[in-house]
Amino acid sequence: MVDVRSNTASQASDLHRVVKANEDIKKVIRISSGVNLVALNAMLTAKRSGERSRGFAVVSSELRVFSRKLEGAMTGLGALIFELVRDAAAMRKQHHERRHLLNIQARGQQMQKLIEPVLARMDERIHKTGGEIGRDWHQLRLQLNRVLQLCETGGSLSRSAKIEAVYGGDMSATLKQVANQIEETVNEIFSTLKLLRTQLAE
Amino acid sequence: MKKLEFIYEDGPHKWAVVARDPEKPNFLIDTNEYLVVNGSEALLADPGGMEVFSAVFSAISAEVDPYTIRHLFASHQDPDVISSLALWLDFNPEIKCYLSCLWSSFIPHFGGTAETFIAIPDEGMGITLGNLALEAIPAHYLHSSGNFNLYDRKAKILFSGDVGAALLPPGEDGLFVENFDRHIRHAQGFHRRWMGSNAAKLNWCERVSRLDIDMLCPQHGAIYRGEDVKRFIDWFAALDVGSGIKE
Numbered sequence: 001m002v003d004v005r006s007n008t009a010s011q012a013s014d015l016h017r018v019v020k021a022n023e024d025i026k027k028v029i030r031i032s033s034g035v036n037l038v039a040l041n042a043m044l045t046a047k048r049s050g051e052r053s054r055g056f057a058v059v060s061s062e063l064r065v066f067s068r069k070l071e072g073a074m075t076g077l078g079a080l081i082f083e084l085v086r087d088a089a090a091m092r093k094q095h096h097e098r099r100h101l102l103n104i105q106a107r108g109q110q111m112q113k114l115i116e117p118v119l120a121r122m123d124e125r126i127h128k129t130g131g132e133i134g135r136d137w138h139q140l141r142l143q144l145n146r147v148l149q150l151c152e153t154g155g156s157l158s159r160s161a162k163i164e165a166v167y168g169g170d171m172s173a174t175l176k177q178v179a180n181q182i183e184e185t186v187n188e189i190f191s192t193l194k195l196l197r198t199q200l201a202e
Numbered sequence: 203m204k205k206l207e208f209i210y211e212d213g214p215h216k217w218a219v220v221a222r223d224p225e226k227p228n229f230l231i232d233t234n235e236y237l238v239v240n241g242s243e244a245l246l247a248d249p250g251g252m253e254v255f256s257a258v259f260s261a262i263s264a265e266v267d268p269y270t271i272r273h274l275f276a277s278h279q280d281p282d283v284i285s286s287l288a289l290w291l292d293f294n295p296e297i298k299c300y301l302s303c304l305w306s307s308f309i310p311h312f313g314g315t316a317e318t319f320i321a322i323p324d325e326g327m328g329i330t331l332g333n334l335a336l337e338a339i340p341a342h343y344l345h346s347s348g349n350f351n352l353y354d355r356k357a358k359i360l361f362s363g364d365v366g367a368a369l370l371p372p373g374e375d376g377l378f379v380e381n382f383d384r385h386i387r388h389a390q391g392f393h394r395r396w397m398g399s400n401a402a403k404l405n406w407c408e409r410v411s412r413l414d415i416d417m418l419c420p421q422h423g424a425i426y427r428g429e430d431v432k433r434f435i436d437w438f439a440a441l442d443v444g445s446g447i448k449e
Contacts (some may be wrong), residue, residue: 015259015292015293016293018263019263019267019268019269019293022263022264023267026264078264081260081263082203082256082260085256085259085260085263086256086257086260088256089255089256089259089289090256092289092292093252093255093289096288096313
């Protein structure tokens with residue numbers, strides 16, 4: 001069994017780590033809703049450009065699909081954050097209770113004997129919660145990797161948009177501008193998520 | 203899980219309520235937690251019990267950076283109001299908690315140090331949140347003997363603690379009161395049993411009726427808006443409280 005005391009410091013900081021991760025996730029969700037607007041703008045621009053930008057229209061449509069998938073994946077991350085908050089809060093509560101039990105235990109041998117089984121049950125609960133927190137973080141990292149893989153698709157789409165913009169004839173400059181907008185948005189999501197992955201690995 | 207919903211927004215000045223937890227076990231009373239935000243500073247009114255901490259914390263974090271919460275306001279001493287104190291202080295030991303001077307040596311049993319608490323005198327006091335002025339309005343004996351409401355003159359919102367509370371059955375548990383006559387039946391038993399003093403009640407009704415209030419926000423049940431605020435105050439003034447013991 002893992003020593004409960006040695007884990008206290010890391011468990012106490014779990015809630016802070018969760019909040020930090022959640023702020024990054026919220027940032028990505030905000031940018032993701034921007035992707036949908038950028039994609040819509042791209043589709044309208046492509047439509048105005050007519051036949052010459054058929055390829056750009058296809059890319060824009062795919063970008064909207066990507067935006068929806070990204071939103072779903074980020075909602076999944078949000079749900080995992082909720083699980084983590086629940087378990088981290090439970091851990092803090094259990095540590096508070098444990099501290100009170102230790103105070104009783106310190107009041108002599110008789111008390112120690114009385115409180116020992118209670119403390120043992122408490123340590124078991126803390127160990128179980130610790131395991132759940134570990135699994136939560138693992139799940140969060142896995143889901144984050146899935147989102148990053150999804151973002152690779154976004155990256156490919158932004159590159160395709162740039163290529164298709166070249167074939168836009170008179171509208172080429174406008175399409176390039178939209179393609180750049182797509183690239184900037186996808187890159188911002190990518191860099192935020194990569195930073196988050198680094199933080200989670202620490 | 204609980205959700206945070208904004209009920210007032212004027213630029214950086216906002217009020218939000220965290221309410222209705224479908225996952226909450228039935229043996230726990232449902233509570234509303236109110237977050238007052240003014241730019242980068244926030245106050246959480248009646249932060250709730252220890253058992254709902256994670257649901258409240260998650261709901262707030264989904265919309266607002268929880269580090270902005272610098273103040274807690276406890277309308278009174280009940281566990282469903284403030285037993286989560288130790289967990290909030292674990293998260294941020296710098297948080298200050300406003301509470302009645304009557305309870306300033308009782309509530310530390312839930313956690314905190316001498317530096318945590320700001321005791322509100324019986325006559326009430328002003329609370330500043332950045333450049334926003336809030337007021338702790340006395341509501342003693344309604345139901346607690348040291349009891350405060352929180353008034354935001356600018357937003358015209360009164361957080362009324364247990365005053366206005368209702369125990370709503372499933373299907374009639376909307377966030378806002380939509381049909382006063384139907385709603386108030388669920389508030390009657392609560393007010394007759396939990397509120398003990400007709401004199402204190404009339405004194406409160408007289409003072410509060412002079413305030414400009416768009417929303418009256420209780421800790422349990424639904425929020426009264428517009429004309430329903432006056433309807434509630436009139437109804438409460440006429441109610442015989444301290445009479446709820448079943449024969």
